[in-house]
Amino acid sequence: MAELRYDKSGRLLFTKEMKEEYTILVPQMLPIHFEFIAQALRLDGYKVEVINTTHRGIIEQGLKHVHNDICYPAMLVIGQMIDALKSGKYDMHKVALMITQTGGGCRASNYIHLLRKGLKKAGFSFVPVISLNLSGLEKNEGFKLTLNLIQRMIYGVVYGDLLMWLSNRCRAYESEKGETDRVLRKWIDRISLEFKDTSRLKKSVIRENMRQIVRDFAAVGTTGERKPRVGIVGEIYVKYAPLGNNNLEKFLESEGAEVIVPGLLDFLIFKVDNRVEDVNLYGDIYIKKIIAGLLKKFLIGCQNMMRECIELEGSGFPVPARYEDIKNMVRGYLGFGNKMGEGWLLTGEMLELIHSGVSNIVCTQPFGCLPNHIVGKGMIRAIRENNPSANIVAIDYDPGTSPVNQENRLKLMLSTVKRVLREDSPAGSVAGNEESSSLLIHDNVI
Numbered sequence: 001m002a003e004l005r006y007d008k009s010g011r012l013l014f015t016k017e018m019k020e021e022y023t024i025l026v027p028q029m030l031p032i033h034f035e036f037i038a039q040a041l042r043l044d045g046y047k048v049e050v051i052n053t054t055h056r057g058i059i060e061q062g063l064k065h066v067h068n069d070i071c072y073p074a075m076l077v078i079g080q081m082i083d084a085l086k087s088g089k090y091d092m093h094k095v096a097l098m099i100t101q102t103g104g105g106c107r108a109s110n111y112i113h114l115l116r117k118g119l120k121k122a123g124f125s126f127v128p129v130i131s132l133n134l135s136g137l138e139k140n141e142g143f144k145l146t147l148n149l150i151q152r153m154i155y156g157v158v159y160g161d162l163l164m165w166l167s168n169r170c171r172a173y174e175s176e177k178g179e180t181d182r183v184l185r186k187w188i189d190r191i192s193l194e195f196k197d198t199s200r201l202k203k204s205v206i207r208e209n210m211r212q213i214v215r216d217f218a219a220v221g222t223t224g225e226r227k228p229r230v231g232i233v234g235e236i237y238v239k240y241a242p243l244g245n246n247n248l249e250k251f252l253e254s255e256g257a258e259v260i261v262p263g264l265l266d267f268l269i270f271k272v273d274n275r276v277e278d279v280n281l282y283g284d285i286y287i288k289k290i291i292a293g294l295l296k297k298f299l300i301g302c303q304n305m306m307r308e309c310i311e312l313e314g315s316g317f318p319v320p321a322r323y324e325d326i327k328n329m330v331r332g333y334l335g336f337g338n339k340m341g342e343g344w345l346l347t348g349e350m351l352e353l354i355h356s357g358v359s360n361i362v363c364t365q366p367f368g369c370l371p372n373h374i375v376g377k378g379m380i381r382a383i384r385e386n387n388p389s390a391n392i393v394a395i396d397y398d399p400g401t402s403p404v405n406q407e408n409r410l411k412l413m414l415s416t417v418k419r420v421l422r423e424d425s426p427a428g429s430v431a432g433n434e435e436s437s438s439l440l441i442h443d444n445v446i
Contacts, residue, residue, distance in 0.1 A: 036156030
């Protein structure tokens with residue numbers, strides 16, 4: 001058994017011996033993406049398991065071990081981890097936890113300290129916690145972010161964004177229920193296998209895989225219906241995690257909407273781009289700008305590759321926006337120094353959705369999240385003044401909010417949209433919007 005070692009501050013370290021013996025638990029946020037990220041970590045020799053539990057006990061564990069005025073995502077993530085430790089599924093002396101640490105002004109930088117405090121309270125102070133960050137905030141001899149590992153994780157995000165984008169599109173209009181998810185599962189399994197072979201993790205292979213993915217989803221049979229298109233933006237966790245947003249995507253789909261969710265890659269580019277802007281705005285160390293600029297260039301190259309694959313196949317699928325286009329849309333609304341949480345990117349995503357014809361938007365917010373409320377709810381009025389057609393509803397999420405109230409607000413938004421659009425639709429068609437009627441998938445107007 002690996003010996004417990006501590007640094008000078010008393011922090012329990014993740015050692016080289018632990019890498020060989022310990023299972024690392026990772027909280028779920030993006031069901032597709034995290035399968036690939038976990039595989040990328042496994043390829044580097046780490047034993048990784050993503051926690052997929054979603055029951056009510058997670059919230060109860062969070063409330064029990066984290067004070068109740070902390071942000072909702074922290075409560076859920078910590079609750080999910082402690083719940084997993086208490087499940088009896090793992091050897092308590094051969095398990096570690098991993099959590100991201102942004103390094104910015106958002107309280108997300110302090111989740112790791114709250115987690116350690118919660119572990120101590122729950123009697124698990126001997127469980128090591130690994131910080132996943134690019135800022136050098138915490139170092140462990142048993143875990144290192146190598147350039148190859150970072151590259152593989154980025155490829156996992158690119159694959160995840162593409163599959164999420166296409167599956168959300170097809171699922172709304174599939175003629176045979178479940179066909180989209182079968183295609184999705186096929187590619188998740190195939191890509192997961194390829195992440196075990198380094199020779200398959202190069203751009204030429206990834207490009208060909210993505211082109212075939214587009215072809216497969218384009219072959220999904222569609223009904224020809226017209227449906228309202230609803231975009232989801234907001235704080236990164238409640239925007240993506242079904243546990244955090246009460247299965248928002250599934251609910252909207254059940255109500256007859258097509259769901260559009262911006263990809264994770266934009267957020268990664270945004271975080272790297274912030275380092276560039278820091279130098280531009282505040283005169284930080286110039287070498288940081290050069291290094292961040294190179295990583296930004298690589299990320300944008302990956303995004304462009306994905307966009308090109310969708311365009312080349314001529315499938316009729318809408319193409320995700322370029323990061324720089326989103327950034328330019330924000331000019332006149334927010335400065336690029338506004339970067340806490342999702343910063344100006346959240347406002348930019350709303351503007352881009354409206355620009356692409358998706359005027360119905362759900363802005364997800366952890367209750368009491370100041371950064372999110374400023375760049376999300378706080379910007380709605382300004383966005384509406386310049387875009388009168390925008391139909392934006394802000395939904396707060398916290399342990400005390402009833403899902404019924406959230407769903408009723410969403411139903412009200414959708415009912416209004418459907419009523420208005422039905423008046424402009426041909427007899428016998430399903431309500432949609434102008435953009436939805438102009439997009440084609442293999443000869444079917446949707």
